[in-house]
Amino acid sequence: MPSVSGLPRAQRRKARKGxxxxxxLGLRNPTSVHYTQDLTSRWEGIRRRHDASKGRFPKHxxxxxxxxxxxxxxxxxAFGVDDVVNGLDWxxxxxxxxxxxGRPVRHVENVKQADCVFYGTEWPGKHVAIVVGRQGGVxxxxxxxxxxxxxxxxxxxxxxxxxxxxxx
Amino acid sequence: xxxxxxxxxxxxxxxxxxxxxxxxxxxxxxxxxxxVPPDEGDVGQAGAPEGSG
Numbered sequence: 001m002p003s004v005s006g007l008p009r010a011q012r013r014k015a016r017k018g019x020x021x022x023x024x025l026g027l028r029n030p031t032s033v034h035y036t037q038d039l040t041s042r043w044e045g046i047r048r049r050h051d052a053s054k055g056r057f058p059k060h061x062x063x064x065x066x067x068x069x070x071x072x073x074x075x076x077x078a079f080g081v082d083d084v085v086n087g088l089d090w091x092x093x094x095x096x097x098x099x100x101x102g103r104p105v106r107h108v109e110n111v112k113q114a115d116c117v118f119y120g121t122e123w124p125g126k127h128v129a130i131v132v133g134r135q136g137g138v139x140x141x142x143x144x145x146x147x148x149x150x151x152x153x154x155x156x157x158x159x160x161x162x163x164x165x166x167x168x
Numbered sequence: 169x170x171x172x173x174x175x176x177x178x179x180x181x182x183x184x185x186x187x188x189x190x191x192x193x194x195x196x197x198x199x200x201x202x203x204v205p206p207d208e209g210d211v212g213q214a215g216a217p218e219g220s221g
Contacts, residue, residue: 009186027196039215039217042211062208086216092215094215095210096213104176105175105176106178110176110177110182112191124210124213125210132193133191133193134192134193135192140193140196143207145206145209148204149204149205151204152196152198153198154201
């Protein structure tokens, strides 16, 4: 099976679980995870090496920095994987760089945990959310797009699904 | 993102069953999309300033 991250199957499985653990930790702490597009604070989760397995999460992020922090937990923190999400050595990124990396998933039935759903009509996209599993066969995402978030919603809670991409 | 990039699940070696058995999320109630505030959008190009990384 092709691997976007370069990890073997057993490690991919752990990486997906690590990313989902991070997303669910953020979901459980909506009043502590503030929405910001401030260029410094939005990246604090990775810069301060917040380890979701130890209950640590960023207090500030936007949609793409939150999704990247989740994937960083599963990939870099757990297995030392280089930045396959934004291609910027885990120091920066947004939906445009996320769309430039990873690989697209064509069929919704093949979506896996830790895949990312992009919204918008064209590159660079307008929003991104991370898949945490399924309910009734429907992929479910954690989406952090506003101060009230993160939210647990169906992957197609918005009508403008642009693409689904895999990084693990 | 390029038009010619290959979909991961189009690869002949793709294993659709990997991890399929345990991805059901129980005990979480989805938010009603009508009650989710509009997403504010992404930071855009400023999120990857030239020379970063």
